[in-house]
Amino acid sequence: MTVFKYALKRLLRNKFNLFTIFLLTPLFIGFTFGLGSFDRKGIINVGLVDLDFTPFTEKLAREIAASAQVWELAEGDIRSALAQDRVDFVLVIDKDFTQETIGGNAPNLRSFSIKETDIASRIILKIEGFLGAARSIAATAAGDQALFYQGLDAYLEGSFRIKTQAFSRTDKSVENTLNSLGLLAFSMMMLSTFSANNLIREREDRTFYRVMSSPCSLKGYMLQNILGYLLILLWQVLAMLVAVKWIFGFNLGPSLFNLFLVMAVFAAFCVSLGIALAAIARTARQAGTIASLTITPVAMLSGLYWPRSLMPRFLQLIGRYLPPAWLIEAAGKVLQGKPLSGAGLELTILLGYTLVFFLLGTWRRGDVAN
Amino acid sequence: MLVETKNLVKRYGDTLAVDNVNLAIDEGEVFGLLGPNGAGKTTIINMLLGLTKVDGGEIHIFGKRVNGNREDVSRQIGIVPQDLAIYNDLTAAENATFFGRLYGLKGALLKERVAEALAFTGLSDKATVFPKKFSGGMKRRLNIACALVHHPRLIIMDEPTVGIDPQSRNHILSSVLELHAKGSTIIYTSHYMEEVEELCSRVAIMDQGRIIALGSKDELKELVSSEDRIVVELAGVNYTLVDEVKKIQGVKDCLLSDSTLTILAVQNNSLISQVVDRITGTGAQVVSLSAQKPTLESVFLTLTGKNLRD
Numbered sequence: 001m002t003v004f005k006y007a008l009k010r011l012l013r014n015k016f017n018l019f020t021i022f023l024l025t026p027l028f029i030g031f032t033f034g035l036g037s038f039d040r041k042g043i044i045n046v047g048l049v050d051l052d053f054t055p056f057t058e059k060l061a062r063e064i065a066a067s068a069q070v071w072e073l074a075e076g077d078i079r080s081a082l083a084q085d086r087v088d089f090v091l092v093i094d095k096d097f098t099q100e101t102i103g104g105n106a107p108n109l110r111s112f113s114i115k116e117t118d119i120a121s122r123i124i125l126k127i128e129g130f131l132g133a134a135r136s137i138a139a140t141a142a143g144d145q146a147l148f149y150q151g152l153d154a155y156l157e158g159s160f161r162i163k164t165q166a167f168s169r170t171d172k173s174v175e176n177t178l179n180s181l182g183l184l185a186f187s188m189m190m191l192s193t194f195s196a197n198n199l200i201r202e203r204e205d206r207t208f209y210r211v212m213s214s215p216c217s218l219k220g221y222m223l224q225n226i227l228g229y230l231l232i233l234l235w236q237v238l239a240m241l242v243a244v245k246w247i248f249g250f251n252l253g254p255s256l257f258n259l260f261l262v263m264a265v266f267a268a269f270c271v272s273l274g275i276a277l278a279a280i281a282r283t284a285r286q287a288g289t290i291a292s293l294t295i296t297p298v299a300m301l302s303g304l305y306w307p308r309s310l311m312p313r314f315l316q317l318i319g320r321y322l323p324p325a326w327l328i329e330a331a332g333k334v335l336q337g338k339p340l341s342g343a344g345l346e347l348t349i350l351l352g353y354t355l356v357f358f359l360l361g362t363w364r365r366g367d368v369a370n
Numbered sequence: 371m372l373v374e375t376k377n378l379v380k381r382y383g384d385t386l387a388v389d390n391v392n393l394a395i396d397e398g399e400v401f402g403l404l405g406p407n408g409a410g411k412t413t414i415i416n417m418l419l420g421l422t423k424v425d426g427g428e429i430h431i432f433g434k435r436v437n438g439n440r441e442d443v444s445r446q447i448g449i450v451p452q453d454l455a456i457y458n459d460l461t462a463a464e465n466a467t468f469f470g471r472l473y474g475l476k477g478a479l480l481k482e483r484v485a486e487a488l489a490f491t492g493l494s495d496k497a498t499v500f501p502k503k504f505s506g507g508m509k510r511r512l513n514i515a516c517a518l519v520h521h522p523r524l525i526i527m528d529e530p531t532v533g534i535d536p537q538s539r540n541h542i543l544s545s546v547l548e549l550h551a552k553g554s555t556i557i558y559t560s561h562y563m564e565e566v567e568e569l570c571s572r573v574a575i576m577d578q579g580r581i582i583a584l585g586s587k588d589e590l591k592e593l594v595s596s597e598d599r600i601v602v603e604l605a606g607v608n609y610t611l612v613d614e615v616k617k618i619q620g621v622k623d624c625l626l627s628d629s630t631l632t633i634l635a636v637q638n639n640s641l642i643s644q645v646v647d648r649i650t651g652t653g654a655q656v657v658s659l660s661a662q663k664p665t666l667e668s669v670f671l672t673l674t675g676k677n678l679r680d
Contacts, residue, residue, distance in 0.1 A: 002468065002471040002472055003472075006457075006460070006464075006468050009460075009464075010457060010459045010460060013459055014459065205454075205455070205457075205458075206451055206453040206454065206455040207455050207456065207457055209421070209451055209453075209455055210449065210451055210455035210469070210516070211472060212421055213419045213421065213444060213447070213449045213451075214444060214469065214472040214473055215441040215442075215444050215445045215472065215473065215474070216472050217441065
């Protein structure tokens with residue numbers, strides 16, 4: 001394991017590498033992951049125009065604020081706030097809203113949002129729930145304002161609370177997670193150029209020639225290099241998953257370990273890809289060009305940027321068989337709570353690709369000396 | 371026989387890089403491969419190391435066929451590549467340690483051998499220094515240290531003195547002699563005739579993939595003993611000079627390099643005065659003139675009609 005040990009030693013001795021590997025990449029990927037998600041608390045901005053301004057409307061505002069960021073607006077600011085994307089949704093409480101509610105009527109709330117967005121549906125449901133309860137309390141209080149507020153406070157303090165724990169994720173949230181995982185997978189594929197460049201540099205500075213003159217075989221040399229780079233990629237995946245789960249507070253499905261294993265298989269594929277890239281390219285610049293020209297289209301076709309179902313049928317068919325597509329399939333299954341064996345076929349195919357690229361990278365074409 | 375090649379052939383497309391080369395190198399010998407750039411020296415070495423596919427013929431080293439026994443055979447070979455092959459991000463000692471480990475050394479023996487190799491190449495006090503801070507000569511010496519750390523039975527040095535200062539060059543040449551005194555077998559390639567002449571007991575002269583002469587230094591010089599080699603330094607070179615000199619009866623060849631005219635001629639005492647007359651007749655001035663004993667350079671010149679460094 002001499003090559004493995006010294007490859008790591010040399011890699012980690014370089015301060016720039018240390019910064020990139022241990023800090024920059026996991027943070028960048030984690031940040032990208034976080035950005036790719038919409039399933040986060042506090043992301044919805046609600047504009048509130050309170051023309052009634054009573055203790056009841058204050059309680060309603062507090063209830064909304066528990067799930068969203070509330071911005072007080074003047075009625076004249078509604079259009080500009082929505083147009084400038086400062087708020088996702090605006091709620092207008094008209095004068096006498098409280099009085100009518102206590103009086104047993106069902107006054108309307110006016111709401112404004114940009115068409116074709118359902119981002120505020122969760123908040124609307126919450127408001128409807130609150131107002132429904134308020135109307136029931138008002139009916140019981142029969143116009144008695146003090147009794148109404150007493151009942152409302154009792155409702156808000158609530159002796160009966162439900163704590164929910166999701167055991168299976170909805171299709172929508174799995175899709176969001178997969179979008180983010182796609183970005184991670186794309187970054188990992190781009191990182192394969194890192195290993196390719198290092199291998200090419202060893203070829204250029206003739207140390208590869210010298211190592212090949214020793215009893216070390218080409219396959220042994222490549223395998224040990226793969227292990228080194230794999231270790232680094234695994235660290236990055238682990239750091240990223242930890243950051244996303246515990247720093248960004250994201251739910252990564254019922255089994256983080258299974259998701260890590262799926263990503264580990266893909267990491268092995270990425271390192272193999274780097275080995276093959278190093279074998280094909282003659283210079284680091286050539287490797288960069290090949291990577292740019294192949295990785296991005298492959299990522300697009302495989303559904304790393306967007307769901308494959310959005311693409312034309314023949315592109316879907318091509319993308320279906322590309323390596324990252326199998327990662328998305330496997331990760332999707334694991335995120336939906338299936339055991340690792342449920343993604344066995346996808347992982348086996350991904351491992352097959354890994355082996356093919358490894359053999360391509362270590363297949364001795366003519367002279368090692370050249 | 372430590373190294374033996376039989377009808378070795380290597381082709382690159384239509385080019386015959388190595389053309390039926392037969393070599394037999396004994397244990398304890400310093401064997402020189404002399405030839406200009408592109409003669410096929412490095413290709414032969416790559417084939418000896420099993421790094422270049424052999425298109426024809428056979429190689430036996432330590433009595434074993436290289437093809438099929440590469441890892442076993444390479445365990446006892448130390449290579450000093452033509453290009454520097456050291457890691458700039460490992461210290462001198464770490465470089466030697468890394469290559470020592472590749473050859474199976476470990477523990478106290480490895481440490482001992484690393485210290486020995488660095489001492490041998492005069493780099494003991496630079497053990498913890500990174501090669502990027504080394505001079506070109508020191509890097510070359512480290513390049514050698516990495517090849518010696520595992521005490522190889524056969525050392526192959528491929529142009530180890532290219533582009534270095536005279537002090538480091540002398541250090542390397544005396545190191546080769548010291549290794550020879552210790553009983554190592556060395557294959558030394560160079561296009562510096564003086565180095566091969568100083569170090570090697572037997573020499574193969576190569577040109578265009580073929581061995582054009584093979585033998586001890588004296589045997590090779592004997593090939594041109596019937597010739598005079600006249601070297602003339604000139605001031606003011608004339609276009610017609612070479613043609614005029616070649617017209618002199620007895621002149622076999624004539625080469626002009628910068629202001630130096632080298633003439634190969636059959637032994638004839640009256641030739642020198644004729645040469646001087648002919649040169650001055652073209653309007654050129656003779657600055658100095660010397661008649662030299664046969665050297666490997668003149669052997670190469672005679673056999674190929676060109677200089678080693680052309």
